[in-house]
Amino acid sequence: MSVIVRESMDYDVVIVGAGPSGLASAIRIKQLDPDLSVLLLEKGSEVGAHILSGAILDPVGLNALLPDWKEMGAPIKTPVKSDSFVVLGPAGKMRIPNWPMPPLMSNHGNYIVSMANVCRWLAQVAEGLGVEIFSGMAASELVFDGDRVAGVVAGEFGRDPETGEPGPAYEPGMELRGKYVFLCEGVRGSLAKQVIAKYDLSKGKCPQKFGLGMKEIWEIDPEKHREGTVTHTMGWPLGGNAGGGSFIYHLENNQIAIGLVVHLNYENPYLYPYMEFQRFKHHPLVADLLKGGKRIAYGARAISEGGWQSIPKMVAPGVALLGCTAGLVNVPRIKGNHNAMLSGIAAAEAAVAAIKAGRSGDELADYEITVRTGAIGKDLKKVRNVKPLWSHYGLTASLLGGGLDMWLNTFGLTAFGTLRHKKSDAQHTGKAKDFKPIDYPKPDGVLSFDRLTNVAYSFTNHDEAQPAHLRLTDPTIPIRVNLPEYAEPAQRYCPAGVYEVISEEGKEPRFQINFQNCVHCKTCDIKDPSQNITWTTPQGGGGPNYPNM
Incomplete structure (x- = not known):
């Protein structure tokens, strides 16, 4: 295999992901020191293209970042x-x-x-402050300098769809280096997953x-x-x-x-x-x-949904995990955007202080302390037992016990201490022999729709001339293990119809991956019972193009 030579560019801070945490951190850095160079990478075709959230916004994070957001014309009406x-x-x-x-x-x-539209507006604010935003630029690899994360590789195109090797139109991308790298990839980020594993950041956590x-x-x-x-x-x-x-x-x-x-x-x-x-x-x-x-x-x-007890250590040498990448969602409130913005502010303040002190590439311990002891930690600790109660004892216990615990936490008390999550979601998947298939009504095309018809309304598109970004550690497992033991649940848990088991008369069943349908939800990386699927970034710009989500 030939050595890939890439050009590099240096910045003070490189941010991966233009969601609320990434945009808040970029804006806050420039507010604190306009002379610092900030690069924000977004894998979607534009900022907001991959943003999907409910969403009800608690404005506490936005108030802290841009107190005059109403006068500035934010799309929050x-x-x-x-x-x-x-x-x-x-x-x-x-x-x-x-x-x-x-x-x-x-x-x-x-x-x-619409958080997609809020993020589009925040991007305009960031660019007005001098933040460089590169859309359609998927960060596909981490760059290391010794033991520290020193940057990312972004903008790689043209690998052969069959071999994965550089093809005739290959573009190697660039090494984008920073004194600090912020990973704001959302849930189950592919780079964050590597960082968590390399530095054992989940040690001792649920x-x-x-x-x-x-x-x-x-x-x-x-x-x-x-x-x-x-x-x-x-x-x-x-x-x-x-x-x-x-x-x-x-x-x-x-x-x-x-x-x-x-x-x-x-x-x-x-x-x-x-x-x-x-x-x-x-x-x-x-x-x-x-x-x-x-x-x-x-x-x-x-x-x-893990909440307080599942938050990993959020810093390692040269890198920090922000927002949903760190798991800062308040589950009973169904809200995470406010904490994402607050985490962006805290990470920015820690990085600016470190750079002004002449430091580079160390662990931003102040960021971790601020998240755990400040507004985010207080928000999440109050509700930490709602999800475990639901998981272990069901809805009624969660409503009654969780409600009681949230009331007690209003006064700094708790009925349960801190309950723990015991298994991953993949480990919870039961064997097919212990359950009966569920008979679902056929969609009527008026109120309900088949999956592939609905995926068209996500405006998803991927260049087919690239390797599948959904990778099987062992290609035999879907048919050899998952099909007989679990009825291959990938056929059902994927909300975009990416995975199929093809059965033809006289032939062995085969597993098919329609990666072009992928809406980047990452459920497969989470729920596959054999943990055989790894979600990676496709070429930049691929995926959904959400207009107003």
Whole structure:
């Protein structure tokens, strides 16, 4: 194999990922010292193209970063006006009163937003301050200088789709080096995964837990639209098969965001999260709302759910993990964007202080301390037992025990100490012989849709002349192990129809990867029971192109 020679460029800070944490860190660095050079890399075709979130934004992070964001014209226009929690049965519903809810669960003062559009706006602010943003530039490798992370390789194109070796039109990309590298890749980042393993950053921590969030945007009948209305549901259709819940947010312009989150620690390998989402829309509560409307966008992504006890060590020599890469989501609140921004601010302040002190490439210990002892740590510690209670004892225990614990935490107390997550989501997957297949209704094409039709509404595109970015450690495992033992759940847990088992008469079944469909949710990297699939970055610009998610 020939040695690849690459040009290099040096910066003070290199940031991978233009989500809320990456953009907040870039802006804060420039606010503190306009002379520092900051490079922000985004693998999507543009900033916001790969951003998918519910989303209700707690503005605490934005207030700290840009206190005058309203005057600056931020695309944040819809305050929450009505907030309800509902437990669903197959045909009925029961509303949970708001009064027994812990104060932290209130959405008063929060906003319904498109985080994709918020990030597009933050990118404009960052560029106005002198941040260099390179879109369509996937960071595919880490660059090391001794034991420290010194940069990343980005912009590599043209590897042969069959061999993976450089092809005739190969472009080697560049080494983009920084005194510090911030990894803001979102959930299960491919570079962060390597850093966590190399430096053993999860030692002594609980396994990280995840959910799969699927979302559609609908344009509905104006007579049914109630701008600022927020509804969260639990119970049906998941019931005892899986934890999770739904959200319905009324945006501007007669649009709603509707979605379902399925906790990925479910046991039944026949569970089909995407079809659970489609079935959910046929509940009378939802069907009546959607009748006469039209779906205009679809997407999916994994969500970190481990909380306080699953946060890895966030720093290693030369590198820091920010936002969802570190797992800073508050699960019961279904919010992580505020903590992502706060982590970006904290990382920026630590890096600027280090550079001014003449340091480079060490561990940013001050960042770690700020996250764990400051607003982020306080936010996550209050809710640390809700997810473990749900995982171990079910929805009712989580509602009652978790609610009690959140109330006690308001006064600095707890009923349970800190409960632990015991197994990864992959390890929770049960054997097919112990479960029965689930009979899902066929999508009707009006309220519910087949997977491939819906993926078209994510506007996903990948150049087919590249190696598949979804890599099997052992290509025989899907048919030899996963199919007989687990009914190969990749056919079902993927919300984009990437994985298929092809059965033809007279032939052995074969496993097919349709990587062109991938919406970069990374569920396969998380849930595969054999941990045989590794998600890596495709060539820059590939993936979904979310317009308003």
